[in-house]
Amino acid sequence: MSLSKPRDIGGRSSSSPTKNAFQGAMSILLFGTQMEWLRRVQTTLPEPYLDEFFHMPQADTFWQGNWTKWNDKITTPPGLYIWSVFVSKIFSLGSHSEMLTPYQLRITSMITLYFLTLSCSFWMRFGCKFSRSGVRLPQLLAIHTFPPLFFFSGLYYTDVLSAFTVICTYALWQAGLQRKGRAKYVVQLLHFMCGLLALGARQTNIFWVAVFTGGLQAVHTVKNQTRVHDPPVADAYFEDFPITIISLVTSAFNALPEMLLDLWPHFGLLASFTAFVVWNGGVVLGDKTNHVASIHLPQMLYLWPFLMFFSWPAVLPQLANPLLLQRTPRLWLIGLVVTSMLAVVHLNTIVHPFLLADNRHYTFYVFKILRLAPWKWYAAVPVYAACAWLSVQALGSKSGFSGGPGVKGSRGRRPSTSSGRGDSIRVEADTNRISFFMVWLLSTALSLITAPLVEPRYFIVPWLMWRLHLPDSEDVLSQDATAASGASNRVRRLLKSFAKQSVWIEIAWYMLINLITCRLFLYHGFEWQQEPDQVQRFMW
Template structure:
């Protein structure tokens, strides 16, 4: 984002190392297959079902499987293609099926993630093939819950891939002038395929992408609302002006104002707004038809997966994000909390004062009591959570519920601070203002220009013209042009607005609060979309002083700018190494199942 320094050798070398780091995924699969050759846990249901489809037994279905058959169909297509090309595999064992997930996570997912990342941030990726993948995409693929299940035959990797692909096609069809029929049809097909992989994908392909489409449609035909009063925002919204500040400049009340503004602006153009989301409504209608046909959302084990209202899920998500992503928060939070004079120059982002927003009194008085109420009235513990000590969530809930009755209430402070950091991360950027437009002072005497041309008789004639003072640009017009240039720079930089956070929160809430079981896997898609939309790391204030830097100084600035991503990579590798080692080599036995090894996992 708006970097003013050239790339250092360290940064360039890191780009070329990214593809090689993805080799960790097949290495992980090799270790898993060597130590755990037989299907483990949910694989015991998925593997036989995939093998039944491979044998063309299309009517067979295990009633204990809760998700649709997208994973098994995907494996069938990949393995059938390999069989046609190289004559194998003829039989699908656990290793072959796990390998299809490796191909999904190490080949298809990074490719489609990079395409989506470039589109979101409006970057033309001209890097050579060896460095085409970015460091951000690598870190997403190394995200511990995602990495862990990349070598087990679970549905999570494919469920994420189809959501990413649906997002790619939705943006592609939106970028076309006019109505892109082919792109829209492909989007609908991929959106339906997302539902075949996992039912909760409906909230991402219909609610999330549909909500972004509505915001995009409104913003395309609206002006920026400069008012801040609620009544004025409503009135301006009805006049096609939208109040939607950057996250970095927004307070808690701005989220409410933005929601009201978008609602008012949509009333100005209801037909065009609805027309823009017809594909999303079609996918939603197909999902509704499935629910009616199936008499519920899940396919099997309906007694243990009944939908309910589990608001506490929206509390657990924040420490989850903070635990994994603290390297992204560390330097920006230091810059927000400490005065600039106390921040070393190679750590100082130079955040403007309007960006240095800490939680306000209103936010504390509104949010913390609401969180306490959720903890008191809506803490739901699924029977599986405290009955299965193979999952890390089991130990987290034992700490929250069994150590002391006050622990679950004290955790609200952690929830609140983590939520502030996660949302604020959308605004951890510094967007340089465009060059200042200067009003040229008008001379006291009107200027005269000479227009010399030949007369029909060959003699030269001179014509004097006067420039009127009314021809000059007014200060108000200059201010509007300056504001337009700044808005364009914001959009080019990919800085998220409040409207995006509202849509992301709505989809995340709907996908989580209906699930009674707390699972780290359920938070993979919300985290990935959050990580994709974070603005690129801001350059240091030192590098924005528009002066040439020496090579050594440039390297230090580049290292400091990219330090959060390097630290994130090391943190993810450390977590993966520890959880992988524990899974492979620290198995244990249950007294009721002697001789059978149980393993710790997410």
Template sequence: MTVPLQSVLIVVSAAIFAVTCQIVPDSYLDEVFHIPQTQQYCAGHYDVWDDKITTPPGLYYLGVIYARALSLFTTSPTCSVKALRSLSLVGQLSVLPLVLSLFPVGHRHLSSRTVTLLQLFPTLYFFSFLYYTDVWSTIFALLSIGLSTRATQASWLSVPLKIAVGSMAVAIRQTNIIWVLYALAMEVLTVFVYPDEKGKDRADDTWFLAANARLEDVRSPADLVNAVIGATVRVWRGLSSPTKGPKALKIVCSYGPTVAGFAAFIVINGGITLGDKSNHVPGTHIPQIFYFATFTCALSIPSILSILSQTLTILFFRPLTFAIVTGIITIAIRATTIAHPFVLADNRHYIFYLWRRVLNATPWSRYLFAPGYAIAIYLVFARAVRKDKILSSLVYFGACAAVLIPSPLIECRYFIVPYLLWRIRVATLKAEDQGERGENIIAEYVEIAWYAIVNFVTIGLFLGYSFEWPSDPGVRQRFMW
């Protein structure tokens, strides 16, 4: 099914791209910063910089390389709006599937259905037709993580590749440093924690059992503590082992330069944000986790439905726990909700209407969703990946929290990498647990159809409907994520 699925996706995407460039031929929204800046670089003006740009210039250097490559095959302008937008589409259709092939499912790769499903993820797919940072930021972040899954087979030749990939991920979007650190943590787990010591009986190794416990085995907070202690002990054993010393050095060399370079950037720049710092001040926005969990459930209905009834049953028989969690969520909503000026003012984004008409319709509206958030969090971070190992889940949740909570701006684009990693893990665990059973295949096709519907609506609305601001007559505004 690989050829038919990918062929259909390529043909449909090419048609959407052509229509997009015809209906919206000029730079739109953030493109008004990204495209002129890349064009300056294409013209050799590397000393020119727009102070309103908030991300590093990685995408613009990539755009220049792409434009130079295109110039070898065409006489048409290669640094135009259309040409630069095509860079996103090329990444989405050709590079992303290769990156996803790095993620193992037992002794196999992700199925073609799952790869197509991930490519169609609505927020990512939407920006495949515009010159935004999202597609290539996602590609390099996932590539860094994907390479870490191959740590046990990798040679020293992988070190410069990991440095280059991690550095490029951060150079396109600085918050990708979190995903580089996630890759580092997962590689440490892969090399030192999860493999059994040669000749060691697992049944007699308390720390091995603790470090390899799964979420479904958690009965109390002590189980989480034991897993962390077990991992610490096993890493210490690994570092003390003469056979694993070179592996530790290889990990340090693979990620140290990127982390050190980012630290230097923070010191020199005086913070993580480039340009327009007043509107991008990090904060403590815990409800971002709630929004992400709800968003994930909404876009994974076919996967979630099969465990929803079991989840509700479990929560029904644990009313006190459910009430406590709901109470904590309510307190977090009360204490840390942030209404960013961009959310309040920009009516081109769906979040504007969701905030005004749902979350903030009345002074108490936002609190009504606390029980739903509790269910969504349980579904996403526990139930759906209950077969996952505790440590992998803790590292994933920590990375999601580090990416989302400091952001005062509610942006569905920030959910892309957290969602894709979650969905890859769900697919991996299902395949390992159930094999290629018929209901999984049907569920994935249903999910692909669901994504296609969401994409049809959002892209159709973007292209088919426009409006004007009274303050900016003659300029057509469009709805988008």
């Protein structure tokens, strides 16, 4: 396994001037589109809308220097308002005004989205030695135009800031892996401080800044000490998953002293979060009665269609690769997964009263369709299973693809499934391994299943982590060395030509969704009978 040469922003190591000019033009176009979205929101809604009625007055309260006054209806920590005051002063958005206008507060969301994109670039740059490709502008543009992020960049909500602080913390953790001695502890301290900022934006970020990065750090430390069973996701059999867990747990005892030293930022964040919960009397601030944590396992079923609905273009390189058919799950595994999903649907489906009462959100209409007949809840299970399989397969990268998670069989010799001492950096260079997938899955589950309400916003960070780790399309397509002939192969050649442009298709798909959802929000409002003078608007 060899490391590929890191690529610079925009792929300068392999890009032509024409391609770079095209990417630059697209960046300018998307910037103009976002500014137009912000302008039209302000023109159509000069006053706060929905949750902004809570967020904006609280930000104004902080802007005026009253740091002790708090609205009990707000359920999230004050990170958004502190950040808004900071950004407004740095960029002189508020000048010397006594109050911040809705436009001034909304523009902080747009600025934060650019900070998020920059933090993704920062992670990619520091992850060049570990990830399959370096910093690439098209991937950053895809993240920047992701519909829920793009939409809320024009409103004053916590979602963009929450994602930014999580990715920034993740990037600092990644940077710490490449440091030694005093520099390492300085970066770890920055990781801890940024993690606190993430917790100040949203409580559930604890699962990403402490559990997610902590799990990856533990795996990294163990691999530095000994060899473990940790095959690439694309080459893994179902049996490899429990074997990997056992291998990592048993090997962890040998690396316990080093692990404790490496995990101090994560333990510090967990301790800080625990102290907050004890002080607050619970996780939720403010209105606790309507935000009671519960076990809601179907959230993990809704995750997979969410990933595939938005990111199906990113899976085109895998679909264009004929080796995907070699990784079809075995029948017994399909039966096990489908049966488990059916049980979750039957025993734990929760429909929150807020979801049924608010027809402004798209999830209302999705669940309305499902509730038309009981059988539809169960009929959706094959869709969940298929989307889950594609989402996992999408993480496959430059390994030999001799098998797959629960595959029927494999062709050729299966590559080595061990990784660790002596190659702890190399093993992460061009593939996603089981350890990463399981840490990501655990963190996603912890952040989702405690939420009884289903909202697309809750899936933003899981999507971001998944999308950042998708292999480059060139890496996936380069595995296909078969000669293409015949009608079926002509179709595959056509699919492959689309797959080569998958990231631009993804951006176009996102912008189409943004066009529809933003237009619906701005120009297709409606009224409730109980509030005849208020315009209600469709939104995520």
